Amino acid sequence: MAKSKLIGANEKIAEKVVDTYKKIEDMVVGSYTKIEDTFVDRYLTKEGEGVEEAKERLKREQNAHQ
Incomplete structure (x- = not known):
């Protein structure tokens, strides 16, 4: 009985x-x-590009360099 109480606890x-x-x-x-979205929005987006679009572009560029 005591063992089952310990297991439950x-x-x-x-x-x-x-x-x-x-x-x-x-x-x-x-x-x-x-924080990441704010950084991308301020420093890495290009004209007329949204945060998600910039992230995708950066990911493609990173994969192209590998």
Whole structure:
């Protein structure tokens, strides 16, 4: 009986840790994406080009150089 209570408690702790990690990961990735989009918009876009278009162009250029 005691063993099953420990297993249940460990599962709850593990679930809480994983959920917290996912929240932190999402926040960090979201913040990075905002910074990346701002940088691309300010410094790497060409006339009349959007951020996503600039990213695709840069990716194609990078692949062409490899």
